[in-house]
Ligand SMILES: C=Cc1c2[nH]c(c1C)Cc1[nH]c(c(CCC(=O)O)c1C)Cc1[nH]c(c(C)c1CCC(=O)O)Cc1[nH]c(c(C)c1C=C)C2
């Protein structure tokens with residue numbers, strides 16, 4: 001790998017257009033209500049009939065938080081009333097009953113992810129009963145084959161709680177940090193000490209967690225290159241296996257709470273570029289590999305190895321190392337993927353509760369992939385995960401003539417070739433070192449839905 005990052009500010013400006021993040025294709029914007037609970041049940045039945053039963057991945061959404069962070073774009077409910085969590089947990093168990101009845105019993109749970117909101121809003125006892133409820137209804141893969149991860153708000157846990165999470169079988173952690181500067185923290189309503197965070201990372205290491213991720217953000221109010229640099233000093237003392245560095249998407253018309261962040265407190269476009277470039281250069285100097293999009297990993301981490309081996313995959317959690325698990329989404333707003341279909345639950349906990357109480361799956365919307373969707377998904381995955389598209393491989397899987405089918409897309413990519421972001425041969429296209437930072441710009445011409453959704457301007461910018 002090049003020891004110097006080829007991040008070019010001119011190119012960053014030129015390619016800062018709006019676009020999806022391709023955690024799925026089609027993206028959630030293409031989900032419709034014609035895909036309902038009935039269709040979901042049908043898809044699960046088909047998936048049970050596959051000759052090789054696919055193992056399962058479970059995502060459980062826990063929407064509660066004690067306090068609100070002003071930047072937050074997640075689906076969450078801020079409450080100090082723990083009864084809401086108790087009630088929600090009971091409804092999750094109702095939903096587990098409905099789901100477990102659909103799946104054949106030769107399909108073990110190999111992956112479990114608790115996300116939010118704040119899963120650690122739940123007490124140790126309630127987290128234990130949630131895991132227990134899952135294990136009573138689904139066969140669990142043997143411990144060595146399990147990947148159990150949880151999003152942890154460091155402000156809600158201590159060393160003892162980390163030991164408890166390890167005892168429950170969790171082997172991966174993702175910690176929210178964002179920025180350690182006190183002024184930035186005040187501006188985002190998230191006070192969080194370096195030492196408490198470092199303690200948690202240390203305890204997680206001691207407990208043998210396989211991978212520890214820290215979430216950081218750039219473009220936050222009052223953030224300066226100096227402040228972000230000091231945050232990175234602190235982060236480097238912890239040396240997490242993975243780092244997610246998200247671009248703060250400020251969309252106050254869509255996320256009301258962001259109105260607490262005055263526009264004037266946000267860094268200007270040029271400063272934001274400096275924040276990104278300097279942070280990326282720093283992470284690179286510190287030995288982190290750039291995986292793609294917002295993700296970095298230390299060499300040794302499974303994500304970095306998958307990137308090297310070309311076995312990386314993209315899913316709703318970002319990048320992943322395993323393909324071909326069927327994903328069951330549980331809880332409000334969660335997304336599932338069964339074979340060639342996606343589905344999403346209703347967004348609000350009340351709607352979720354009403355459905356499962358009535359004995360109905362809380363499916364809100366979804367999509368079944370057409371042959372064209374599957375083809376384009378394959379190409380977009382190749383771009384996002386390997387930075388390379390081998391035409392013959394795609395042709396073999398989808399019986400098309402690549403150059404003929406994607407004539408328009410390839411023409412749209414010509415300017416990117418001219419800018420040195422990719423090379424195009426007769427048999428393949430290849431993203432260059434310089435182009436790695438613009439994966440979604442390379443993927444976008446292959447997206448058949450983009451023209452329409454772009455008109456609605458619903459996506460955040462690349463930088
Ligand atoms: C972990 C929580 C997050 C979820 N999404 C995001 C976070 C941090 C980030 C995010 N999601 C959206 C945007 C804006 C535009 C973009 O980059 O695509 C950002 C920064 C899209 C979005 N998320 C929700 C809504 C209503 C929208 C806009 C409409 C759309 O594009 O479909 C709410 C929402 N976010 C998350 C979930 C599970 C959820 C509820 C359905 C996760």
Ligand SMILES: C[C@H]1O[C@@H](n2cnc3c(N)ncnc32)[C@H](O)[C@@H]1O
Pocket residue numbers: 071072073074175176177178215216217246247248249250
């Ligand atoms: C799950 C992670 O998503 C990130 N996150 C939360 N809200 C936003 C936003 N508006 N823009 C970008 N990233 C965000 C935080 O880093 C959090 O830890």
Ligand code: SF4
Pocket residue numbers: 064065067068069072073074076116117118153176
């Ligand atoms: S960032 Fe995490 S803790 Fe903060 S409001 Fe969003 S979900 Fe809750």
